[in-house]
Structure formats: structure tokens, C-alpha cells
Amino acid sequence: MYMATTSEKNKKIESASTSNKREVSNGVNADIYSKEGKKVGSLTLPENVFGVRWNDALMHQVVVSMQANARRNVAHTKNRGDVRGGGRKPWRQKGTGRARHGSIRSPIWKGGGVTHGPRNEEVFAKAIPQKMRAKALFVALSRKLSDGEILFVDSFGFAAPKTVEAKRAIMNLATVSGFEKLAMKKKNAALVAFADSSEAARKSFQNMGNVECMSVRNLNPLSVLGHTYLIIENPEAAIKTLESRASKNSKLKTQN
Structure with a gap:
């Protein structure tokens, strides 16, 4: 009777573990859409922000600490x-x-x-190191990107606060492939991140119960993972802000 050797068993375990790993986008090109839901361009995403490997232990520590601090x-x-x-x-x-x-x-x-x-x-407050919080954000963004749940919009361009215009923009973006739930979910459908302080756009979305607005510099893992989709407006400026946070995090690592 044939029995598998220890080395053969280890090879099977390694092959099974590698097959179950999630693919992470490393420096891929992402499409940019208009508020009408039409493709208007593309951009290359930095690997240190959108190509970070998933880390269960890190995400658990950071998310639990943020929930405890908000309690x-x-x-x-x-x-x-x-x-x-x-x-x-x-x-x-x-x-x-x-x-x-x-x-x-x-x-x-x-x-x-x-x-x-x-x-x-x-x-109930729990302290968490700054570099762990920063890395957890990039891990969450990378997971969102690999799951196809990040949408880049060039500009909403609301001249004045209009909830009707904001709803129309969300319905148009729901026509993009993979983002159909934007039109159906009644709670935590999307987190809209603004690179600039657009008061008209923020006020336009604040009356929608399924959409939350936030500045890119205030993004955190709990908010990113707490919504089905992440919509980033003005992606060029937003990515510069995120890259600056990544560079500061790397400086903290070298200092420590």
C-alpha cells in the first residue's frame, strides 16, 4: 500500500495554501469615471498604497482598538x-x-x-501605534481594490448643494460594471472620499442615508471596511495625499 511521504504532504499543503491566497493588485491601472458613469481616463496606482498584502492580525488589532476608542x-x-x-x-x-x-x-x-x-x-480605550494604523489603512484599500469595490471619479462638480444631483450621480455610477449595489443598498452603500474640501458636494451627499462623506486625509480602516464601496473623487490629488501618508509611515519605520 502506497503512503505519501512527509515531503509530499508538505508540498500539498503549500500548494493548497498558495491557491487560497487572494490576489492583490500591484501597480495596476485603474479607470476614472465621470459623474455620468462614463469612462474618461485611467491612472496607475502606487503599490505601497493599493498593493499591500492582507494581514488578519493587524486589521483585527486596529479595528478593535478603533471601535473601543469610539465607544x-x-x-x-x-x-x-x-x-x-x-x-x-x-x-x-x-x-x-x-x-x-x-x-x-x-x-x-x-x-x-x-x-x-x-x-x-x-x-475601554486602547492605544495603537501610529504606523500600525497607517498600514491598516493601506491594507484595507488594497483589499477594496482587489475586490473591485473602489471607484475613481474625476469630479462631481456641484455648483450648489443639491441632493437631487447627488442621487443622480450615484444612480449613474451604479451603471458601472460591478457597482450595481449602489442603487439598491439602503445603508452603508458607499463612502465618498474628497481630496479637496468641496462644501457643495459634501452637503449634497449628507442627506442621503446610504452614503457617507469624508476627506481623504481622514480615511481610516474602520470607515473603509464599513461600506460596500469606496468612491474617490479627484483621484490624482487623493493619491498624492495617500502617498504622503505612506512616506511618513515608512519614515516612522526607519526611525524605530
């Missing part, structure tokens, strides 16, 4: 020391026939304190 610890209950009143003993210790008590704010009394209830003193 608002609102729930708070009063214990017997926080409830007003109850400083006097309700009745004397002996001779009344009733159970002994020292305060009407005891947790077993109506109107008393709460035992082991939630308190807002607990701190």
Missing part, C-alpha cells in the same frame, strides 16, 4: 452610596419585631441603590 460609556447606575438620603437608621436595631436595617437606600429596598450595575468609570 461611549453612558450606562451608569447608582449604588447605595450614590443615592441621596438614607443616612439615618430607619428604626432601632431591636425590639420592633421587624428585620434590622441600617439605611433605606440599601439595594433590597425600593428606591435603593443598584448592586453590581453598570458604571461609567470603566475605560
